[in-house]
Amino acid sequence: MRLRKHTPFVPVAVATTLLATGCFASTSGPVDGEQRLRVVMMLPPRSGLSPLSDDAFKLSRWSTAETLVTLDANGDPRPALAEKWRWSDERTWTFTLRSGVTFHDGTPLTAKDVVRSLTRAAGAAPKPRILDGVELAVAGKGDTVSVTTAVADPLLPQRLSSPQLSILAARAYRGKTVDPVGAGTGAFVLKKVNGTSSATLDRNEDYWGGRPKAPGIDVRFVPDGTARAAALRSGEADIVEAVPVSQASLLKEDQITEVPMPRTNTLYLNTRRGVFRDPAMRAAARAAVDAEPLVKGVYEGRADVAEGLLGPAIPWAKQRPERAKRTPAGDPKGRRITIGTFTDRAELPEVAAALQQQLRTAGFRVKLEIREYANIESDALAGKFDAFVLSRATVLDSGDPAAYLYSDFAGDGSFNISQLADPAVDKALEKASSTPTGAARRKAVLEAEAAVLNTDAAVPMLHERVIQGDAANVVNSAKDPRERLLVTADTHLR
Incomplete structure (x- = not known):
């Protein structure tokens, strides 16, 4: 095509x-x-x-705005507003604050400020996605802050690198909203x-x-x-962020930088209601999707065909385990489906149009619904579409894929567009989330990815590359x- x-x-x-x-x-x-x-x-x-x-x-x-911890290129935690930290006991991490830091309003950074910011985030509704499934309590004394979780959390320093857990001055928290103007560090x-x-x-x-x-x-x-x-x-x-691939060739070569990124273009299928509640229909959709024309046509070769949810920006993702036998594809027999996506990422409407043709060829009758992201997100999360095309970051805020997998595919995940509630998936996600960092955690993450893919709740299509213009x-x-x-x-x- x-x-x-x-x-x-x-x-x-x-x-x-x-x-x-x-x-x-x-x-x-x-x-x-x-x-x-x-x-x-x-x-x-x-x-x-x-x-x-x-x-x-x-x-x-x-x-x-800044956080206690930042991440290096490998996703390992490095000092930011906290100079150092240690695992004080099984459920508690203690962070020592950097001295000499002042907020933009002139007030000094104190443990009280950190406690305020993290406590407000932990009690927010909805929670910042990095805290999905995480309960924590924060206490400060002198120049240290202790963060205690309900269960042991080896990933806590990485979690605290999330921009959604930025530390702001007291002035930001007047009233129900959080106003960052003049309140950062x-x-x-x-x-x-x-x-x-x-x-x-x-x-x-x-x-x-x-x-x-x-x-x-x-x-x-x-x-x-x-x-x-x-x-x-x-x-x-x-400086221009997110230059569309269609525009990259119109810029001078020294004006663009192209970097493989941990972002996957995925077709999410609604497993709770509608046509794709049937595993055989999800399998039919998965079998119908051909990513190669999308990479060559829509992305003009500036993307990579997906082998899974995790892509080439995560090198160890290549060590995937064998998947279980997949559900055989059923016959769509002209069943009607609606695919949603948004205009903010210029390629997505074209991806949706190409998928419409591929799924029609497979026997579905397909309608597209395309809006700006701000006007479609709530409907997507509420499960109002049969399928949704999304460009999704796969390491999210912690630099660790377990948080993304939990957010998007756990039964109580905050970004569960597929409406997935699968005990085997939840068990694999719990294991990945609780395993200490290192080789064992990476193995558990890949096993959780396989569990998700076995449900056909998500059909990964391609991994994007970020194109920045300078x-x-x-x-x-x-x-x-x-x-x-x-x-x-x-x-x-x-």
Whole structure:
């Protein structure tokens, strides 16, 4: 099947939108000869930049909110706001705070602040996904904070690296919402948020990690991928995240960076109601999906065909165990299904259209429902679609795939689009979550992946590569496959 290629022409409607919104005009000029960074983001805030939502990743990518722990390239924990930590007893970890850290409002970082932030996150509804299945209590004394879990949790330091567990000043917690403006500890101070259109950050002159090299960041939110790429081509943006594959070939080679990332494009099948409640129909859908044309056509070769839920960004995923015998595919006999997806990732509507044709060929009658992500997420989580196409990060916040697998496929997982409730899967996920880090945990994770795939609740199609756009004069922007970092204290324009 030959899929339609994107045209390089920028539609008049897109150009008009840019002019009407002033999307890429910087809010400030040079500061003592230094240029502010103009950054274009894909998804606008959905929860007022609350760190208890996915908006937390924006705060992390702008280096404004920080956590106790960070992760290195291998996913191992490294010091951030905590200088060191130890496993004090079977269920308790004790963290020693870094000295000399102040919040953006001038108040010093104390154990009381850490207790407040982590306790608020642990009691949130819904919880930050990294705390799925985790109960914890936090106590502070002097320069130390103790975190006690209901059961032994060898992954706790990695969990505390999640941007959703950022530590903010007391001022952020006035009322029921969490407001991060002026409340972080990072290299840049969040000064202003203009709804879903823009944000402004200034350099934190008192940053504990040293004076940031850029005077500030001017952020614009532009869901349209063609418009984001056009901003880089025209010189109206310095850094652009998530350049669509259709636009990559239109940019200069030195303007793009392509990195395999732990993100899988997956077809989730509703196992609780509708056509795909029947395992034979799920097997029929799995058998009908051919990822090769999607990689070659929609992604123009800038992706990898999936062998499982975990991809090439996780090297040890190749050591998969043999799967159990799969359920034989049934005959769809013209059964009607609705596939949902969203427009925010430019490739997904095309993927859904290609799947529509493949599933029709297999005998299904297929309807597509495509909206912006903010307007479709709640329906997807409520199980209102027979199937859903999603681009999903597979190491999530902890750098460990067990958290993603639990969130998406456990019976009580917070992001269970497949509505899966399978005892064998839950047992495998519990084992993976409780096994100490190292080879044994990796083996348990792969066994849990196999248990999920045996249900055909999810059909992994391809593993994406992140494509980031940088102007030629950008220095030291982060190319982070986990999508946690973008602008750091070392990022600037030459």
